[in-house]
């Protein structure tokens with residue numbers, strides 16, 4: 094690994110950290126070390142990193158703000174690329190914005206509302222990056238990224254960079270083409286917003302934020318919804334009906350506020366969370382004959 098680290102440093106790709114605990118980079122505050130964690134300092138650096146990764150045949154993983162991740166206790170082998178500062182550029186051209194993959198979704202929603210640009214009200218309380226939101230087709234309050242994305246600039250494993258249109262992103266419920274079909278790094282995105290009265294936008298955002306504060310454990314370490322909704326059911330309702338709210342294994346606990354959230358109640362390991370997920374799945378299958386699938390991405394170890 095020493096030669097890889099030296100090469101990364103020689104190419105000045107950004108911050109390069111060895112054996113960095115991923116608990117420092119996830120909202121659940123859980124996760125073992127990454128062999129190498131890189132925070133690239135510009136768009137071109139991500140391409141340089143991918144070239145080096147491929148040359149040395151290393152596994153790679155991209156993360157944003159770690160708000161939809163359960164990283165296993167064994168950590169992640171190879172290279173983890175974290176998009177954040179360095180890929181947080183923003184350009185506004187009429188009703189279109191070009192925004193870096195590392196830009197905070199909450200920050201963007203707030204700054205757009207101040208300019209009277211509507212479309213991101215749904216995202217006011219989604220604590221991810223633009224890249225993570227595109228990958229997940231993040232959404233809430235009846236809207237999601239697919240409604241505002243014009244195109245996304247993706248770096249693929251073979252080093253090619255392409256702009257994928259909204260259609261090519263193949264969005265559906267919390268899913269995009271980047272999940273399994275065409276893995277790549279979302280470097281930046283172009284979003285189409287529309288002019289509206291500023292007061293109406295900020296009022297809608299405040300209403301969305303208040304709803305979250307009253308219904309979700311927003312300030313506890315967690316990763317948002319653990320399960321995808323097994324439509325037409327809602328995961329949270331099933332968990333609540335099964336009497337699992339407050340159920341705890343080790344430091345991992347089903348939130349008392351919302352059945353579809355698992356919080357790190359203190360010192361939780363990834364194993365505690367995995368055991369709790371399995372327990373909830375088994376209970377729901379036995380009681381309601383419904384199979385639950387995780388929305389949170391479980392990464393690391395041998396996965």
Ligand SMILES: Cc1cc2nc3c(=O)[nH]c(=O)nc-3n(C[C@H](O)[C@H](O)[C@H](O)COP(=O)(O)OP(=O)(O)OC[C@H]3O[C@@H](n4cnc5c(N)ncnc54)[C@H](O)[C@@H]3O)c2cc1C
Pocket residue numbers: 120154155156157158159160161162176194195218219220221222223224225226227228229230231232233271277278279280310311315316317318390
């Ligand atoms: C309190 C709380 C509330 C939440 N509420 C919502 C909600 O209402 N709606 C909702 O949809 N989500 C919600 N989430 C989940 C989460 O915020 C979203 O899924 C978000 O889009 C994840 O972005 P991220 O940058 O944190 O991605 P990460 O968690 O870092 O990564 C998630 C996945 O995206 C991939 N990824 C990340 N960045 C990129 C990139 N640049 N290019 C390609 N792939 C990438 C990663 O490889 C990983 O597979 C919530 C989370 C929390 C903690």
